Amino acid sequence: MSATNQTVPRTRHEVHDGQIPIGPHTPKINQTLTDLPGFDLRPESSALKECIIWCGPIGDKIFHGLLRAGGCAMTGARDRDRQRRRADRLRRATGPYRTARETLQELHARGDRRPSTIAVRRTLITRHESGGPSPAAQLITPKGLGLALYLTALFEAQCRRPADSQIRNTRSLQPTRTDLGWVDLLPAATTGADTQAAMLRQLQRALTLLERTRLVELPRHGLVGRYERFNVLDESGGGAHGRTGYVVPNRATESASALLRIPVAFFLRGWAHVLLPAEIVVYLIVLDLEGQHGDGGVYLPDRTKDEIYSITRDVYEHHRALRAYGLIDRLADPNRRPDGKFVRRPTLIYDLHPLRFRSARRGLDNDAQPTVIDALLRGW
Numbered sequence: 213m214s215a216t217n218q219t220v221p222r223t224r225h226e227v228h229d230g231q232i233p234i235g236p237h238t239p240k241i242n243q244t245l246t247d248l249p250g251f252d253l254r255p256e257s258s259a260l261k262e263c264i265i266w267c268g269p270i271g272d273k274i275f276h277g278l279l280r281a282g283g284c285a286m287t288g289a290r291d292r293d294r295q296r297r298r299a300d301r302l303r304r305a306t307g308p309y310r311t312a313r314e315t316l317q318e319l320h321a322r323g324d325r326r327p328s329t330i331a332v333r334r335t336l337i338t339r340h341e342s343g344g345p346s347p348a349a350q351l352i353t354p355k356g357l358g359l360a361l362y363l364t365a366l367f368e369a370q371c372r373r374p375a376d377s378q379i380r381n382t383r384s385l386q387p388t389r390t391d392l393g394w395v396d397l398l399p400a401a402t403t404g405a406d407t408q409a410a411m412l413r414q415l416q417r418a419l420t421l422l423e424r425t426r427l428v429e430l431p432r433h434g435l436v437g438r439y440e441r442f443n444v445l446d447e448s449g450g451g452a453h454g455r456t457g458y459v460v461p462n463r464a465t466e467s468a469s470a471l472l473r474i475p476v477a478f479f480l481r482g483w484a485h486v487l488l489p490a491e492i493v494v495y496l497i498v499l500d501l502e503g504q505h506g507d508g509g510v511y512l513p514d515r516t517k518d519e520i521y522s523i524t525r526d527v528y529e530h531h532r533a534l535r536a537y538g539l540i541d542r543l544a545d546p547n548r549r550p551d552g553k554f555v556r557r558p559t560l561i562y563d564l565h566p567l568r569f570r571s572a573r574r575g576l577d578n579d580a581q582p583t584v585i586d587a588l589l590r591g592w
Contacts, residue, residue: 292591299588302486302581308399308407309581313482315396316367320480323371329473330367331461334503336447337472337496338520345522347449348496350425352489352527357398357418359489362427364397365444366458367479375462381443385415399485415439426450429457472500475576482580483539490530497521498531498540498569509543509568531569536587538575543568 302309320326337348351359369379386408387393400411416439422428426449428442435441444458461471474496478484487495501510517523534540545565575583 295588295591299585302585302588305399306581309482309485312397312399312485313480313579313581315392316364316479316482316484319368319392319397320371320476325371325374327370328476330363330370330476330479331463331471331473332363332366332496333447333461333466333470334472334500335449335470337493337500339522340449347425347427347447348489348493349522349527350449351421352493353421356421356489357414358421358425359492360484361394361398361415361418362422362444363474363484363492364479365428367476367484368397369444369458370460373460375460375464377460379444379458379460381441385412385440469504472496472503474499475573477573477576481577483576486580486584488530488533490527491533493521493523493527494530495534495539495571497523498534498571502571507570509570511566511568513566531567532592533587535569536590536592537580537583538572538578540569540575541572543570 335347337346339346348359351362365381368383369377373379383391383394385394387396394415395408395411398411398415400407419428419430419439419442423430423442427445427447429445431438431441446456446458448456450456463471484492497512498510501512512521512528514525517525517528531540531542535542545568
């Protein structure tokens with residue numbers, strides 16, 4: 213929801229003698245506060261005889277979430293090690309990432325359309341009409357090319373075909389004498405000796421996942437060349453009309469509120485290749501919220517995360533990475549320090565609001581791979 217047109221309902225909670233009487237998570241919350249440097253919860257602490265904390269109406273769940281968002285959950289050694297290992301993998305694959313990025317630039321330059329943005333129907337990132345998670349949320353896996361492949365397929369279609377075109381896949385998985393293959397459009401970041409074969413297996417696994425999510429259609433099992441014959445389906449993942457072939461959006465006739473627009477630099481600078489699926493989803497959500505409410509700053513209350521976008525708090529926390537990469541800005545809040553932690557005031561009275569974000573074009577124009585490596589090594 214937009215921060216400019218939504219009032220955040222708040223509930224008052226009082227803390228007496230170091231105890232927060234607000235529900236079943238009270239012991240855990242008290243321990244969280246106790247672990248904060250300089251935050252004294254002992255009964256004899258004159259600073260905490262009475263503390264009024266404002267938070268959302270769903271009580272201890274949001275309270276604890278806001279504490280974490282404010283920096284109470286510090287990134288541990290395990291997270292820093294994971295970031296370093298990811299940076300090492302990206303560095304080792306510098307050549308493949310550069311090749312894939314340049315291939316998308318070539319595809320865009322020689323295409324008939326050369327769009328400045330790629331239009332994506334927002335049904336890709338909003339909760340399925342059946343009540344299940346969004347198609348994009350189903351593609352959030354620790355490893356895998358599913359979401360990157362699907363978005364690249366939409367990029368490829370919109371570079372070569374006009375609006376309202378029904379898309380049929382004519383591109384082979386592997387390159388031919390006359391045309392690029394799908395393996396050329398994605399980085400062959402594999403550790404196997406046979407890079408081409410390893411990349412082909414990754415593509416096949418990604419297509420299997422996309423078929424399960426009903427974003428691509430494959431011939432029946434057992435057919436030779438089954439994966440070569442895949443076709444892209446629309447962004448809804450099989451909505452009210454069942455499986456529907458992908459049609460290039462018509463920006464003149466389709467409602468503007470039904471589309472989100474991804475700047476083409478997201479593909480030409482390699483961000484579609486380098487970002488984790490969860491990072492991509494959060495970035496698309498920020499773009500979608502800006503499309504709905506303007507670019508004055510947007511935020512995601514817990515209810516919006518769950519009911520509209522079907523993402524978990526852990527997925528939402530990837531906003532930290534996007535900010536470190538320069539893809540989004542976090543807007544200033546008088547109650548927070550630059551690192552996002554709450555400002556401690558002598559009165560211990562806090563007026564808490566969700567973090568507000570705005571997409572940052574300047575970061576998008578940087579090459580993704582070196583930018584992400586640098587951010588991973590710096591940490592956040």
